[in-house]
Amino acid sequence: MPETAAVSIHPSAIVDPQAQIGPGTTIGPWCHIGPDVSIGEGVRLHANVIVDGHTRLADGVEVYPFVTIGLAPQDLKYAGEPTRCDIGARTVIRENVTIHRGTAQGHGLTKVGAHCLIMANAHVAHDCTIGDGVIIVNNVVMGGHVEIGDGARIMGAAALHQFVRIGRGALVGGVCGVESDVIPYGSVLGNRARLVGLHWIWLRRQGVDPSEIHAMRRAFRILYPRQGGGEGVLDARLTEVKRDFAEVARVQEIVAFMEAPSRRGLVRGARPSSNVLESEGA
Structure with missing residues (x-):
């Protein structure tokens, strides 16, 4: 994108003069951008988006209405420390998503990688680290300090316990409670997650x-x-x-x-009687 590309800010938006806004960025109606925010080139904030704290949106990020990024974490130990939030290039964040900044007791950083898709109503808690190319489907919630590897798929309404690790290329099924770590390329299903196989379809597509x-x-x-x-x-x-x-x-x-x-141990394999160990995943 040319460096001279114009910035478009709707008259109803509130953008602190100290915020850094990259060329070609569009800030829609009723958005609110805090003083310590850095926005890269070609970012689009559709409407009613709040970006606050020491937050960076990399080039090409697209954020849909009623999203909040970089607000204070939901942690009673948080005392206003200048912790950070980082969103990678060309990530898309859909309606009503909340992404909180880190805590001093954690990494001090909540990080979402590049080329991710975070669908409506999902919550990314403080100190979470999400890799590149991750898809998080509607209504997914996660506790603090969750780690999700590159290319993982977290299906709708899954709940990830704090400190859980999700390996690269793993699949977490819908409405699945994950209390322990999921191995790379693993596929877990169930009300309480059980390992049912590897994510074969994803591997083939790769x-x-x-x-x-x-x-x-x-x-x-x-x-x-x-x-x-x-x-x-x-x-x-x-x-x-x-x-x-x-x-x-x-x-x-x-x-x-x-x-x-x-911190959480490993998700157990499915019971032998379940006959799902060769599940293809989704």
Whole structure:
């Protein structure tokens, strides 16, 4: 976009003179932009959008009506510290979404990556970190400090407990309560999330080689056997998979995620009787 592109600000909008507004940005009626806000090139705020705090909207972000970004977190420990909120390039935020800035006790930053889609009525809490290309569907809510990896899909009305990690490319089913970590490329369903397989459709759409998908399927069956298995043998299964699939990068990514420190533990596999371990996901 040319650097000389004009900024369009509706007469009813309130934009603090200290705010930084990039060229080509459109600020619609009844928007309110605070003094510490930085807005990049070609951003569009449709109407009735509030952006406050130390908040940055990168180039090409589009925000629909009645969204609030960068307001104070819903945390009783918050005492007005100058924490931040960052929205990545070309992310689209639909109606009534709320995204709160971080806390001093957390990362001090709430971050949404580039090319994300956050649908209507979703809530992104303080200190959450959302990767690139993530889709969050209507009415999703999350507690503070949630981490969502690149390309993950969070379906409608899912609820993510604070400190939960959602791995890259994972799928969380609709109306699903997630109280523990979801492995990369995992697919979870149920009133309380249970791992039902890997997100095969997403992997295929990403162009992952069929031989690697086949290797991931075999590794998954070792990690989460149909016949079940006690928690005490998980370490042995992880060691086996790490050794036998050393050349499969995505399998090693899953193993590293499972071995990393966790505040919430890992989502359990579905019960063997459920017959859904080979679910394709959505």
